[in-house]
Amino acid sequence: MKTFWIYLKSKTFRIKWGIAMDYRVIKENDVFFLTDEKGNIPKSHPYGLGLYTKDTRFLSEFSLRINGEEPVLLSSDAAENYMATILLTNPPIEKEGQTVLWRESVQIERKRFIYNGVLYETIKLNNYFPKPIAFEMSVSFDVDFADMFIVRGFQTGKVGNRTGQTIDGNTLTFHYIGADNIHRATVITWDRPAVSVDDRGEVVFSFSLRHGEEQAVTFMIQPQIGGQTAQKIMIDKDDALRRLKASYHEWHQKITKVTTDYKPLQRLIDRGIADLRVLLTDLGYGPFPVAGLPWFGVPFGRDSLIAALQMLPFYPQVAKGTLITMAQYQGKKLDPWRDEQPGKIMHELRFGELANTNQIPFTPYYGTIDATPLFLVLLTEYVKWTGDYHMVRQLKSHIEAALQWIDKYGDRDGDGFVEYHQESSKGIANQGWKDSGDSIVHRNGEYAKPPIALVEVQGYVYQAKIGLADIFEKLGEPDRASLLRRQAAELKEKFDEAFWMEEVQFYAIALDGKKQQVGTITSNPGHVLFAGMLDTQRQNAVIQMLLSPNMFSGYGIRTMAEGEAGYNPMSYHNGSVWPHDNSIILLGLSKLGKSKEALTIMEGLIEAASHFEYDRLPELFCGYSRSFGKPIPYPVACSPQAWAAGTPLVFIQAMLGLFPNGLRKEIHLSPTLLDSMNVLKVENMAIGNGRLSLTVSREGKEIKVDIHENTTGYDVIV
Incomplete structure (x- = not known):
């Protein structure tokens, strides 16, 4: 098995090829549990399996054995996200040359979930052998309390020390004092008498089962931070599971319900909604989506903002929680170590030992060029959907700070464009969404040198200023609105002059440090369609290029065109297909009334999703042409991943052609349907102030819209 180096969100990770996607993960709030398909965490596993919270691994070994032998996998499922069910059986077990347990005599079921910061796991054993049997089951635990960055091989540093284990009846506790002087502990409790418990972490149980008899043991594993006193877990397993399921039921009652007769789309929508629910976290300011599992279950500027944007038609409260959370961590000072400037929206926030001791700059880290304008874009779109001007007033100082950052620190050389340049010694070089080190590359194969002005970021700035101008005018600030519109118009004019490449009829991905075009054909200009920044002729040229064979693989729009010097269909950003990238392009196409092109992209992505586990769109997949065969997975793509999960939600908005305008109290509808479907019901x-329910149906060659409920206070315009 070979070792490979893989890019993931600007960081390089070492993985063992062939095991990269062989895992099961469940999550609730800020705790997640990552194991192999058998439900184990083998000691020193190279993929960093474990129980995590606050960027710390609270379980680094969790191995189950029957009479010293590892069970055989029958099935493994974590489709519900909050619960995993794993079915195992015993191998043939011998002692001194004699068979003591025939193979496949014992069914072993492992059921696990997380609730209120506690991992619950029940192991049930059922005897299918025709006679009584007796055996021992051992479970081995260990905890290294490793920081996430160390686990991933991204960082080494000064860390604390394990301070031993304590055993108290049916409780085993591992202790650690970090370099940040914080006491961390893992408390493991079980509900069945054990034969033995040792301070190395092995717990042994004895089972005697009649034919058909079932017995079980439940473990409750609780990470503790900050010197909490180890205590009995008050909520029993059944009550905890009932409460967890009730929270999911409540979630489904709140959100938009979609029903369609096209089953592949229905499965994709249901999967996206389920994945987004499990990725929601709350730091005290309302729910927001973390970026993705397993390695980015944290606040993540652009990812959280874009996922919240995708979720607006389904649950606008997520946008509200995301905006308030991002505002709370908005930059306040000049700090090169964290690439921070006043008014800047964060990139990534970490909570582990290395962050607490300032050995990494992610406290938070601000090395992102797009999060600040995206913060403003999300705000303006949120207001269009909700008419919530109270949020604008609540965030007024944050809005002003973000605008000042764009004009002062974002445009570092005063040329009218927002550009980035890494300042932190442990920061990120490329600070757009394509943040791998090789993603901004000239057509001759040379990497662009900073400062770099990205094409899509100028679109975000334009969209933000136009949207805010409308809001400020509504709130009685016409002079402020006029200034923003004037700035947006000037940006549009400069943008066309600087980024348009007449010879290829397309926009450059960026301007480099010498203000030279980075002319590689990429997907980035597609984001500008949603901004409404392009004139008709050039927007049509952009659309034509995006749907050309060099860009459209048949499964989705590639990040880079086939034939470019930097093109690599197996790469992270230079030829792969990213669903969220396509979703922003889809919003632009729908806004422009380009339904045929939008449907083509949707059909490709729906087909791609059907080839992935759980009908789930991953973070990205390889960019090989559809004629090559099934979509090829990217080895270590996050799955579930927030803005990939949000992509099918955008399908619904794009098919409806639905764009509310809270300023005018109007809902614009321009519906269409995929050829494979006849009905789309949205409830x-x-x-605005209420709810909208409607059905779009095909009658012959006509598309019909029936409005069942409209308590929004907005007029529907079809």
Whole structure:
């Protein structure tokens, strides 16, 4: 098995090829559990399996054995995200040359979930052998309390020390004092008498089962931070599971419900909604989506903002929680170590030992060029959906700070464009969404040198200023609105002059440090369609290029065109297909009334999803042409991943052609349907002061719209 180096969100990770996607993960709030398909965490596993919270691994070994032998896998499922069910059986077990347990005599079921910061796992054993049997089951635990960055091989540093284990009846506790002087502990409790418990972490149970008899043991594993006193876990397993399921039921009651007769789309929508629910976290300011599992279950500027944007038609409260959370961590000072400037929206926030001791700059880290304008874009779109001007007033100082950052620190040389340049010694070089080190490359194969002005970021700035101008005018600030519109118009004019490449009829991905075009054909200009920044002729040229064979693989729009010097269909950003990238392009196409092109992209992505586990769109997949065969997975793509999960939600908005305008109290509809479907029913969509429910159906060659409910206070314009 070979070792490979893989890019993931600007960081390089070492993995063992062939095991990269062989895992099961469940999550609830800020705790997640990552194991192999058998449900184990083998000691020193190269993929960093474990129980994590606050960027710390609270379980680094969790191995189950029957009479010293590892069970055989029958099935493994974590489709519900909050619960995993794993079915195992015993191998043939011998002692001194004699068979003591025939193979496949014992069914072993492992069921696990997380609730209120506690991992619950029940192991049930059922005897299918025709006679009584007796055996021992051992479970081995260990905890290294490793920082996430150390686990991933991204960082080494000064860390604390394990301070031993304590055993108290049916409780085993591992202790650690970090370099940040914080006491961390893992408390493991079980509900069945054990034969033995040792301070190395092995717990042994004895089972005697009649034919058909079932017995079980439940473990409750609780990470503790900050010197909490180890205590009995008050909520029992059944009550905890009931409460967890109730929270999911409540979630489904709140959100938009979608029903269609096209089953592949229905499965994709249901999967996206389920994945987004499990990725929601709350730091005290309302729910927001973390970027993705397993390695980015944290606040993540652009990812959280874009996922919240995708979720607007389904649950606008997520946008509200995301905006308030991002505002709370908005930059306040000049700090090169963290690439921080006043008004800047964060990139990534970490909570582990290395962050607490300032050995890494992610406290938070601000090395992102797009999060600040995206913060403003999300705000303006949120207001269009909800008419919530109270949020604008609540965030007024944050809005002003973000605008000042764009004009002062974002445009570092005063040329009218927002550009980035890494300042932190442990920061990120490329600070757009394509943040791997090789993603901004000239057509001759040379990497662009900073400062770099990205094409899509100028679109975000334009969209933010136009949207805010409308809001400020509504709030009685016409002079402020006029200034923003004037700035946006000037940006549009400069943008066309600087980024348009007449010879290829397309926009450059960026301007480099010498203000030279980085002319590689990429997907980035597609984001500008949603901004409404392009004139008709050039927007049509952009659309034509995006749907050309060099860009459209048949499964989705590639990040880079086939034939470019930097093109590599197996790469992270230079030829792969990213669903969220396509979703922003889809929003632009739908906004422009380009339904045929939008449907083509949707059909490709729906087909791609059907080839992945759980009908789930991953973070990205390889960019090989559809004629090559099934979509090829990227080895270590996050799955589930927030803005990939949000992509099918955008399908619904794009098919409806639905764009509310809270300023005018209007809902614009321009519906269409995929050829493979005849009905799309949307219920309980939150807009304005109420709800909208409607059905789009095909009658012959006509598309019909029936409005069942409209309590929004907005007029529907079809």
